[in-house]
Amino acid sequence: MGAPLAVELDRSSPVPLYFQLAQTIENAIIGGELAPGDRFENELALAKRLNLSRPTTRRAIQELVDKGLLVRKRGVGTQVVQSAVHRPVELTSLFDDLARAGQSPTTKLLDYQVAVPAEDVAAELNLQPGSEVASIRRLRSTNGEPLALMTNHIPVDLAPDPDELEAHGLYHALRARGVHIRLARQRIGAKAASKAEASLLDEKTGAPLLTMNRTAFDDSGSAVEFGSHCYRASRYYFDTTVVDR
Structure with missing residues (x-):
């Protein structure tokens, strides 16, 4: 001490x-x-x-x-003990937010597949029938502790290489390809951790997890990314400011 x-x-x-x-x-x-x-x-x-x-x-x-x-x-x-990650509800990358806060983010790539997506994913990205996406699943940690499980779907012509996703955040890789994310539609909710999620996040099965689904759009209004993330509720919270009309 x-x-x-x-x-x-x-x-x-x-x-x-x-x-x-x-x-x-x-x-x-x-x-x-x-x-x-x-x-x-x-x-x-x-x-x-x-x-x-x-x-x-x-x-x-x-x-x-x-x-x-x-x-x-x-x-x-x-x-x-490890303090909870405080994140404002803004159009930012989790990796960038953690890095700016000195939280030493790291990423483990769990899965990377290129295929024709399920109907709900294709609808979120407004894709033509038969169009392929890269579906990416990652585990994000901060200061050595698991924080979030992230699944993202990106049109295949915009998708970063797998090795980029462990070195940098997804939005960093998209910016490097000239993609400027202008706005996003997102939904925040909650769920109980499955056995597999609990194992990866170092939680008990059934522990509360925060969830966020986000569809991001570029300058032209085209959907460029659909993500489905879950976060440890014991380590993470969203912060919003509300005003009276």
């Missing part, structure tokens, strides 16, 4: 001290000051250092345990 976390508490504020402490620790985790695997300061030592009661300190830590940011381990103490 490194130097103790710097904490400033405003004792004149109406905001409870436990909440101020929890927010400071959470911001340090999200900002990377406390990294996954770091051991956190002993509860008693922290209370003494900050001149707080032990129940106040315990409540702050429990808030973060409940959020999945800290974990208590017998014989080890309290440790920082």
Whole structure:
């Protein structure tokens, strides 16, 4: 464990001290000051250092345990765990979002096939009968932990080579081919993990997964990609802003 976390508490504020402490620790985790695997300061030592009661300190830590940011381990103490991936609902690539956030994304190509697609896929991509697509299935991980299973269907004349898909994100490969994705239609939902999905994502069978289906269009309005993704709900969430009309 490194130097103790710097904490400033405003004792004149109406905001409870436990909440101020929890927010400071959470911001340090999200900002990377406390990294996954770091051991956190002993509860008693922290209370003494900050001149707080032990129940106040315990409540702050429990808030973060409940959020999945800290974990208590017998014989080890309290440790920082992998923080959830926060992703705004925007037209961006998951690979690019993770890279910008310093999350060290990696990709494992699970399947790559070229064939005439099922009717629903052909309809999403507005393809002529008999047209072929490249159907790609990948496992996306961040900081060494599995995060998402992604299946994408791309018209065969636009499809990247298999080796490109492990080095870069799909949208990066499409941009390299001169494809500019202008807009997308997407649907966000949820499902229970199948046995195969749970095994790949390091979850229990039946664990909740977030789902997203997206059809992306280029500058000319042509559909260039249809994707069906599922994400670990314990590690991932979408963020939206809503306004009053």
